[in-house]
Amino acid sequence: xxxxxxxxxxxxxxxxxxxxxxxxxxxxxxKGEADRLAVAxxxxxxxxxxxxxxxxxxxxxxxxxYTRTYWFYEKQ
Numbered sequence: 001x002x003x004x005x006x007x008x009x010x011x012x013x014x015x016x017x018x019x020x021x022x023x024x025x026x027x028x029x030x031k032g033e034a035d036r037l038a039v040a041x042x043x044x045x046x047x048x049x050x051x052x053x054x055x056x057x058x059x060x061x062x063x064x065x066y067t068r069t070y071w072f073y074e075k076q
Contacts, residue, residue: 001022001023001024001025001028001029001033001034001037002022002023002024003020003021003022003037003041004021004022004023004067005019005020005021006018006019006020006021006041006045007019015071015073016073017047017071017072017073017074018042018045018047018071018072018073019069019070019071020038020041020042020069020070020071020072021058021067021068021069022034022037022038022067022068022069022070023066023067024066024067025066026066028066029066029067029068034068035055035070038055038068038070038072042070042072043076046075046076047072047074047075047076048072048074048075048076049072051072051073051074052072052073052074053070053071053072053073054070054071054073055068055069055070055071056068056069056071057069
């Protein structure tokens, strides 16, 4: 499992924050390991991993099946 992207972003049609894109196996993504990696990444980058956040499935072309995106909205 790996973090493909972790950057601060402010999209025009959404709320800004830390965007984390994680790719892994089916078991890693759906059994919670990806959630823990995303929280650890947010905390390491100065964001509140236990604060307000959202999760989704990326819709860009070229992204593999077992990926998950996370948005963290609160800085530490």
